[in-house]
Amino acid sequence: MQQLTTTLLTGLTLGAVFSAFALALVMIWRSTRIVNFAQAPMAMVTTYVALVLIDAGASYWVGFVAALLSGFVLGAVIERVVVRHVEGKAELNAVILTLGLFIVLHAAAALVFGSRFRSFPAPFGVRGLTVGDSTIPLTGFGIFTLVSVLVVMGLLVALFRGTDIGLRMRAAAFGPEVARLLGVKVGRMLTLGWALASVVGSLSGLLIAGGGLVHPGYMDSVVVYGFVAAVLGGLESPGGAVVGGLSLGLTLSVVSGYVGSEVVPLAALLVLVVVLLVRPGGLFSTVHERRV
């Protein structure tokens, strides 16, 4: 029983991080039809921004906010300067470009921050909470992870559903030409979309790093899991990304707890293959309009 709760709670927190990362991928895919492989090193770079500040004596929270802000700026700059040139072009161009960015950011981070392992603090305890004389395997940092992912998602839903700017962003993503004719500055909306996605990616980077070790490649496995989660959710749907992330987190945690942690990457791959074979549009695929 104890092992089951541990497994499920670990899976849930891990899943929340995958959800955030998958959400970042989905936001960029929806607006620019680009799979952003550079999302992982982008989040890595912003985590280093936090780490540099914290090592210089700033509090965790200053580092946290600085990382999210630098994520916003990094996302906007990358879209504006680099990605703008491949938007609407052949899909392969964008794939090669984001893979190239992946390598460039890696190399740059190793040069600037060094490639050794550095420990990253957590704002809350990473030990299980004690209630009475039994220990619940939910850590303070685990709760913080779940809450921060939920808060960010709530804010995004409020932005996209409830505000004019969110409406403009969705219009720019779904119908760029029509949106322009209705007075929407489409280019600006796409930049904003990348910036916000990059903030969400940065959050997942901070949460993965919390209480652990950071090095230029520490996010690389997350891009795989985040991508599987996004495909699980259908790549189109933000809600799907969240559910996909949580289910993948739970699945992998169960596999890790009952089969062995060494087969976790294999299990993720298996999930991906099964989804692509059985429901290639993802768990929540809807019928798409066809034009003749």
Place this chain on the structure above:
Amino acid sequence: MLDVRDLTTTYGAVRALDGVTFTAPQGRITAVLGANGAGKTTLLRTLSGLVPAASGSARLGDTDLLTTPAEEMTRAGLAHVPEGRGVIAQLTVEENLRLGALGARGGGRKADLDRVTDLFPVLGERRHQVAHTLSGGERQMLVIARALLADPAILLLDEPSLGLAPRIVTQIFDLLRGLVDDDGLTVVLVEQNARSALSISDVGLVLDLGKVVVHDDAAVLVDDATLRHAYLGF
């Protein structure tokens, strides 16, 4: 008033518009007719800034349309409803309408949303439905309503009758005529369906291979059998 002079648009070596000159008088419907590939859609796309002009001029009142970017057009008073019922299918009816109001010159007012749902009651009934669930006729109503919410001085409509049942076409055309007569809206109506278009238009313009070959009162075009046979197919 829309004043177009010597407008030329090229796609590579092809002159899609070749020295087009006409005026679309205020409070009138100008029908732009002609065969496929005559340059009708290119004319509208050039006017609204989606396609750059090679030379010539196009002015709407004091605004030089050729130097105004597409995303500034609604604020300049020009609304363009593109061909193929440009609803944003993933958004709800209400969100599509709100989007139209956001681009309005005055910033968009709640009262206007009520006004268009009075004009198109079906849109009011379906305001929370996702737009891809609408029928073809409803989509055409939605894009016209959305364009009207921007409070335009001039409305460019590209093939609004495409694929619609004749009864729906009549309904939409009657409504357009009403807007022009009651509110002084100026309309440039691109149509394949020359007979229906001329029946509600004041002026007709026939394009052939990017050039204006006829520009006259709609009634004159309807009465001229040679012209009808040569260019309009009825």
